[in-house]
Amino acid sequence: MRRSSWLTLGMAAMLGGVLAGCSERPTEMAAVPNADRVRQAGDTITPRLVRQLAKSRNITAYPRPPYVRPALARLGRELAFDKILSGNHDVSCMTCHLPRYATGDGRSLSIGSGGQGLGPNRTQPDGINIPRNAPPLFNLGAMRHLFWDGRVEVDGHGHFTTPAGAQLTKAMTKVLEFGPVSAQPMFPPTSAAEMRGTSGSELAGFTDNDATQIWAALMRRLGRIPRYRRMFEEAYPGKRFDDMNFAYASNAIGGFIVSEMTFRNTPWDRFLDGDDRALSQRQLDGAATFLTLKCSLCHNGNNFSDDQFHNVAVAQIGPGKGNGGSGLDDFGRMNVTGDPADQYRFRTSPLRNVELTGPYGHDGSIVDLRDFIDHYSNSDQKLMDYNPAQLIAPLRNTVLDNMAAVIAARDTIILGVVLTPEIEDKLMDYMSALTDPAARNLSRLTPRRVPSGLPIDK
Numbered sequence: 001m002r003r004s005s006w007l008t009l010g011m012a013a014m015l016g017g018v019l020a021g022c023s024e025r026p027t028e029m030a031a032v033p034n035a036d037r038v039r040q041a042g043d044t045i046t047p048r049l050v051r052q053l054a055k056s057r058n059i060t061a062y063p064r065p066p067y068v069r070p071a072l073a074r075l076g077r078e079l080a081f082d083k084i085l086s087g088n089h090d091v092s093c094m095t096c097h098l099p100r101y102a103t104g105d106g107r108s109l110s111i112g113s114g115g116q117g118l119g120p121n122r123t124q125p126d127g128i129n130i131p132r133n134a135p136p137l138f139n140l141g142a143m144r145h146l147f148w149d150g151r152v153e154v155d156g157h158g159h160f161t162t163p164a165g166a167q168l169t170k171a172m173t174k175v176l177e178f179g180p181v182s183a184q185p186m187f188p189p190t191s192a193a194e195m196r197g198t199s200g201s202e203l204a205g206f207t208d209n210d211a212t213q214i215w216a217a218l219m220r221r222l223g224r225i226p227r228y229r230r231m232f233e234e235a236y237p238g239k240r241f242d243d244m245n246f247a248y249a250s251n252a253i254g255g256f257i258v259s260e261m262t263f264r265n266t267p268w269d270r271f272l273d274g275d276d277r278a279l280s281q282r283q284l285d286g287a288a289t290f291l292t293l294k295c296s297l298c299h300n301g302n303n304f305s306d307d308q309f310h311n312v313a314v315a316q317i318g319p320g321k322g323n324g325g326s327g328l329d330d331f332g333r334m335n336v337t338g339d340p341a342d343q344y345r346f347r348t349s350p351l352r353n354v355e356l357t358g359p360y361g362h363d364g365s366i367v368d369l370r371d372f373i374d375h376y377s378n379s380d381q382k383l384m385d386y387n388p389a390q391l392i393a394p395l396r397n398t399v400l401d402n403m404a405a406v407i408a409a410r411d412t413i414i415l416g417v418v419l420t421p422e423i424e425d426k427l428m429d430y431m432s433a434l435t436d437p438a439a440r441n442l443s444r445l446t447p448r449r450v451p452s453g454l455p456i457d458k
C-alpha cells in the first residue's frame, strides 16, 4: 500500500499535481505533460499513455466469465425471481435487485418483507427496514468479499467465512462452484427483515441465526413443486433432489448471476483489448485523469475494486446496524472483524455500469453520481455539509451526527483531495466509458413465469 501511495503521489505530481495536496514535485518530470495540458488538451493524452497508466495501476480488461451449465443458470434465474424463497411469498431476490433498476432498487435503502410497491415507491408499515443500499449484481465473480462489509468471503484456498459459521457445512461449500457469489444467496432468505418475515409462515418462528433449519424448510418448500425437483436434477446431473441441500439452490443463483450479469463489453474493456477508437477523446482524457488521481489507488484490478475496506467519509442515514450509542450507526467492516481499525470501513465499490446504479454508497446517502465524485473533493467538509434534501422524505431527518468520528477514522489517502469542476467533468466522461450498452435494458432477464406460479417483480 505504502509503495503504491508513493507511486500515485509521484504520478499525480508528474501530471502536474492535478490534486491539491500533492505538492511534492519530483524532479524527473521531463517527458511528461504538464498540468495545463492534462487539464485542457486532449492532444497530449494518447492511447499508449493511457494503456501504460492502466497497467501501472493493474487495471485490466474483465476476464471471460466461467462456463455455467445452461440448466444451472436457468434454475438460478427461476429461484432469483421466485417469491417462494420468502416467508410470506411476498419478496424475491429481484424485488430489491430489479432488472428495471440495473439490479438495484433505485432507492437509498431497501424495504424487504411486508413491503408494498417497487423501487422508489416501495413502502412498508414499519418504514424503511433495511440499513444498507442494495448494490448491483454486476461482475461479482471477480469479488472475494461480498456485501458492503465483506461478511461473505473466500480466501485463496477456497475457505469460506460467512455469518453462518459452521452451519455452512463442508457438504455445502463443496457445492459452491463460483466462489462467494455462490454462497451469498444462502443469506437473504434467513433474514427476517429482507425475506423471511416475522409472522405468517412456517419460517417466522426462527431467528436469523437458525440458518440450518431455515435452509431445510426452504428445501421442503421447493421439493413440493415438481417442476423444481426436475429443474434441480437437470442442473445437477446424477444427483437426486432429496439428497440436495440449500447450497444447491444458492449455487444455482450464483451461476445465474455470473452468467447473465457479467458485463465486459464496455468502451473501456474494448480499448484495453486493443481498440484505440473505443474511447472518445474526452473519455481518454477522463481515463488519464482517473488513473493519475488517487481514485485508482482503491478502484483498481479488473473490477475497479481492490476488494479492501476504506472509510471515504460517507454520511450515515437510516436505521443503521445497531452500532454506537444510538444504535443507528454502521461501523462497517468492524462488525465483521471486531477490529476498531476497521470502523466505518466499507468495501471499495466496483464501478462497471456505475452510471446506472444510483443511489451510491453503503447507505445510498448520495443520490447522484456526480455528487459522489464531488464528495471526494474536500471530503471532510462535504461530510459536515451533507445535504439531506437529496433523500426521499422518510430519510431526510435520519442523518446521524457521527461525523467527527467518521472524519477521525477517514482514510488518509483522500486527505487533501480537491477536484475542480473540469476534473469532475473528466471523471464523469470516464465513468460513461464503463457502461456496457447491454446493461441498459435488462428486461430479458425476467422469466415469464416461475415454478411456484407466484407473481414476478421485475
Ligand code: HEC
Pocket (backbone or CB within 6 Å): 080, 085, 091, 092, 093, 094, 095, 096, 097, 110, 111, 112, 113, 130, 132, 133, 134, 135, 136, 137, 140, 145, 146, 147, 148, 149, 181, 184, 185, 186, 188, 189, 193, 194, 195, 253
Ligand atoms: C430486501 C431487499 C433485498 C432482497 C430481498 C435481497 N437483497 Fe441482495 N442485497 C440487498 C442489500 C441491502 C444488500 C447489501 C447488504 C449489506 O451489504 O449488508 C444486498 C447485497 C447483495 C449481494 C452482494 C453484492 C455485493 O456487491 O457485495 C448479492 C450478491 C445479493 N444481494 C444477491 C441477492 C440474492 C441472490 C437474493 C435472494 C436470495 C437477494 N440478494 C435478496 C437487498 C436485498
Ligand code: HEC
Pocket (backbone or CB within 6 Å): 293, 294, 295, 296, 297, 298, 299, 309, 310, 311, 312, 314, 346, 347, 348, 349, 350, 354, 357, 359, 360, 361, 362, 363, 369, 372, 373, 376, 411, 413, 414, 427
Ligand atoms: C481510499 C480508497 C478510495 C479512493 C481513493 C476512492 N474511492 Fe471511490 N469508493 C471507495 C469506497 C470504500 C467506496 C464505498 C464507500 C461507502 O459506501 O461508504 C467507494 C465508492 C465509490 C463510488 C460509489 C459506487 C457505488 O456503487 O455506490 C464511486 C462512484 C466512486 N467511489 C468513485 C471514485 C472516484 C471517481 C475516486 C477518485 C476521485 C474515488 N472513488 C476514490 C474507496 C475509494
